[in-house]
Amino acid sequence: PIVGVINRGFRIYINSGAIIDPEVLMDELVRMNVDRGRVTVHPNAAVITQEDRDYERSKASGATKIASTQKGVGRALARKVMREGMVAKDHPLLQDFIGTINLNHQLAQGARVMVEIPQGFDLGNDRPFYPHCTSRIISVAQGFSDAGINPIFMGERIMTVRTYPIRVGNIIQDGETLGTSGAHYDDQREVSWEELGQKAEITTVTKRVRRVFTFSKKQYKAALEAIRPTHVFLNFVNYLESPDELLTMLSNMERMELETGLAPKKLFGIGPATNHVIESQPEAISWLYRKAVDAVS
Numbered sequence: 001p002i003v004g005v006i007n008r009g010f011r012i013y014i015n016s017g018a019i020i021d022p023e024v025l026m027d028e029l030v031r032m033n034v035d036r037g038r039v040t041v042h043p044n045a046a047v048i049t050q051e052d053r054d055y056e057r058s059k060a061s062g063a064t065k066i067a068s069t070q071k072g073v074g075r076a077l078a079r080k081v082m083r084e085g086m087v088a089k090d091h092p093l094l095q096d097f098i099g100t101i102n103l104n105h106q107l108a109q110g111a112r113v114m115v116e117i118p119q120g121f122d123l124g125n126d127r128p129f130y131p132h133c134t135s136r137i138i139s140v141a142q143g144f145s146d147a148g149i150n151p152i153f154m155g156e157r158i159m160t161v162r163t164y165p166i167r168v169g170n171i172i173q174d175g176e177t178l179g180t181s182g183a184h185y186d187d188q189r190e191v192s193w194e195e196l197g198q199k200a201e202i203t204t205v206t207k208r209v210r211r212v213f214t215f216s217k218k219q220y221k222a223a224l225e226a227i228r229p230t231h232v233f234l235n236f237v238n239y240l241e242s243p244d245e246l247l248t249m250l251s252n253m254e255r256m257e258l259e260t261g262l263a264p265k266k267l268f269g270i271g272p273a274t275n276h277v278i279e280s281q282p283e284a285i286s287w288l289y290r291k292a293v294d295a296v297s
Contacts, residue, residue: 017146132182169208271295
């Protein structure tokens with residue numbers, strides 16, 4: 001719930017589709033200085049246990065074979081589906097947060113609700129890269145379903161795009177590849193962080209170096225058709241080498257938008273801070289790129 005953390009007046013609702021590591025949640029509430037009174041957790045949200053984490057980190061697990069982050073997410077969800085797992089209402093650390101919010105009623109009364117959907121569009125388990133994917137469907141419709149919101153309340157849709165998409169790193173032990181996070185679109189190629197001139201990104205739990213790829217027009221078009229965004233947030237502009245590279249990327253994006261009949265507004269992430277998110281027009285490319293360089297220098 002990033003938006004709720006940044007905006008101190010917002011209520012944070014961790015809905016029934018969530019999968020929670022209670023210890024991580026408690027740590028984040030403290031580190032981000034979040035008022036606990038703003039947080040509500042649905043009683044049936046799945047809970048990750050140590051058993052779930054241990055299972056996914058074993059060599060025999062499917063999570064190892066697909067180079068999962070091995071946080072126990074998939075295992076916790078599978079156990080919930082089998083009616084064997086722990087849910088939020090049964091965990092001692094979550095008792096003070098348990099409750100439900102009728103979001104349909106809130107929306108009907110004029111409230112604004114933002115549903116955040118984690119994971120990448122092409123990492124959904126209905127996408128071409130199965131089984132190298134996450135445990136659920138990643139879509140606007142699934143996000144609404146998890147939150148219990150009627151589609152009639154659909155508003156703006158913001159799609160986040162990276163200049164250089166990432167995947168979790170492969171699992172390599174003693175020179176042996178135990179698991180790989182999968183393939184990529186045929187109009188992409190895998191590159192190195194050294195090629196980009198950027199510090200390698202590391203996964204939070206496993207501490208593995210993330211894999212990184214060039215931009216895919218095919219992937220962008222597929223996401224446009226499925227999500228139909230009103231806004232596109234192009235993040236990590238600071239990873240680009242020049243204004244020309246940014247101009248080429250925007251031209252490719254706009255070509256795909258024309259093919260799908262969409263014209264989403266553009267937002268740009270030019271650095272690591274929240275105030276490095278800006279809105280700019282294509283004719284201001286050189287200015288935008290200079291801002292990106294200044295933001296991280």
